[in-house]
Structures are given as structure tokens and as C-alpha cells.
Amino acid sequence: MGFLSKLFKGPEIDMEKSRANAGKMRELFDQAVDNGDDYRLIFGYTEDVSRFNYGFVHGSKTKIGNLIVGWNEASQTIVVVPTVPDLTGCGEPTYYRRSEILKAYRSKYPTDAFVIYPDRKGYIGINVYDWLDDEKLYVYVSQEEELAAFTEFFMKKFATR
16 A cells, blocks of 8 residues: 555545546546557546655645556556546546656655656656545545556556666
8 A cells, every 4th residue: 555545544435436436537538548448547646746856855835637547458558648636627648658668667755656757858657546535636536456457567567677
């Protein structure tokens, strides 16, 4: 269980709401991605971490970006679709293919982020959790099984140093 999962454990998970949000995630993903149903889905988020070390030490505010993350084992592809916490819409998908990645790994600091460097110019850190309760910032969804499957896929098929 990740750091944030422990931090935000609280009231019981509303499974009906979680299932409804998982359904909305699937709908948005399928609209944005060709052959969307070929992908398993997980909800994640990313943070605006420019000048990250300074910000982390000095407590500056970070911007949270919500993500619907799809992965396909056969094509070894991860697709990231930006969304909003209430799942009323989404942006354009970004594809990360195993053969086109400079490096990918699971960061242990400061959160268990899945970090992908597609090239030398930029990277994305995908933070994923079992569930979080703050619906103003995050999508409310329970995803313990999906998190385990994504972690195994990322670490066995995707991650390189």
C-alpha cells in the first residue's frame, strides 16, 4: 500500500459511487482512444513539479492534474488521458510505447510514482493509489486490484533504468 493510501484511509469506500466513477472513466477513455476497450484502466494523478526539490522542502503549492491511465499488455503501451475530478470531460490522449521510452521506473520518493521519460526533454510522474477521499482534487474510485495489475505490468514489462 502506498504512502498516500495510508494517509487518506478514513471512512468506508462507497462502492456504488466508485463503480459509477469507474464507468465514467471507461466512457471518457473509450471516446478519446481508438480501441479503448483493449486497455485496462486505472485512475492516477500528476503534479506540477517544476522546481520540485525546492517546492517539496519549502512547502510550495503544487498543481494536481487528474489522469485516466490505460495500459495494454500485448502492445506494451500506456495511454494517459487528462481529466477532471468530476469526470465531466477529458483532453487528448498521450501514448507511451515501450520501444519509444528513454527510461521508466517506479520512484520511491516522495511518493510511489510511476515515472516515464519518453525523451530527454520531459517526463511524466503518474501517482496511483488504492483510493482517496478528497473529491475536489481526485476522482473517487476504489482500484486495489487494478493498482496491483498496473504495478506488475509497469515493473515487469515497462520499467528500465
